[in-house]
Amino acid sequence: MTINVVVGAAIIRDGRLLAAQRAEPAELAGGWEFPGGKVDPGESDEDALVRECHEELDVKVALTERIGGDWPLGAESVLRVWTADLVEGEPQALEHLALRWLSRDELHEVEWLPGDLPVVEAIASYLR
Numbered sequence: 001m002t003i004n005v006v007v008g009a010a011i012i013r014d015g016r017l018l019a020a021q022r023a024e025p026a027e028l029a030g031g032w033e034f035p036g037g038k039v040d041p042g043e044s045d046e047d048a049l050v051r052e053c054h055e056e057l058d059v060k061v062a063l064t065e066r067i068g069g070d071w072p073l074g075a076e077s078v079l080r081v082w083t084a085d086l087v088e089g090e091p092q093a094l095e096h097l098a099l100r101w102l103s104r105d106e107l108h109e110v111e112w113l114p115g116d117l118p119v120v121e122a123i124a125s126y127l128r
């Protein structure tokens with residue numbers, strides 16, 4: 001069985017984390033996640049993440065630090081997360097229902113996808 005790699009960006013600005021609300025598929029719609037997506041064959045994780053942020057948010061990001069290792073998403077996928085700085089552009093919800101910048105106190109005001117919760121905990125210490 002091949003394990004699918006999903007990459008996610010913890011974009012932080014002024015001590016706040018950018019959270020994005022999924023628009024699809026129906027069973028995930030409304031849940032909040034890190035911008036990102038699946039790594040294409042032959043593509044590095046980091047290149048995939050920069051590409052996905054451009055496609056989804058119309059921004060250029062610079063990845064800064066890997067957060068933890070492979071975070072399990074069910075039996076068949078893992079999530080790999082990097083913190084990121086915005087280098088160019090203001091994030092647009094091109095593929096999401098909404099975007100929010102969350103301070104540490106606000107982290108749990110949105111309903112994160114279940115697999116993201118441990119990652120969100122790991123990122124709390126980076127926020128104000």
Ligand SMILES: Nc1nc2c([nH]c(=O)n2[C@H]2C[C@H](O)[C@@H](COP(=O)(O)OP(=O)(O)OP(=O)(O)O)O2)c(=O)[nH]1
Pocket residue numbers: 006007008028032033034035036037038039073077079113114115116
């Ligand atoms: N992008 C992203 N996906 C996540 C997170 N947490 C989580 O469980 N997932 C799941 C949702 C999806 O089943 C899968 C990522 O798929 P995706 O739909 O974002 O990937 P993609 O943009 O490459 O889309 P596609 O080619 O399949 O259409 O991982 C997260 O924080 N960010």
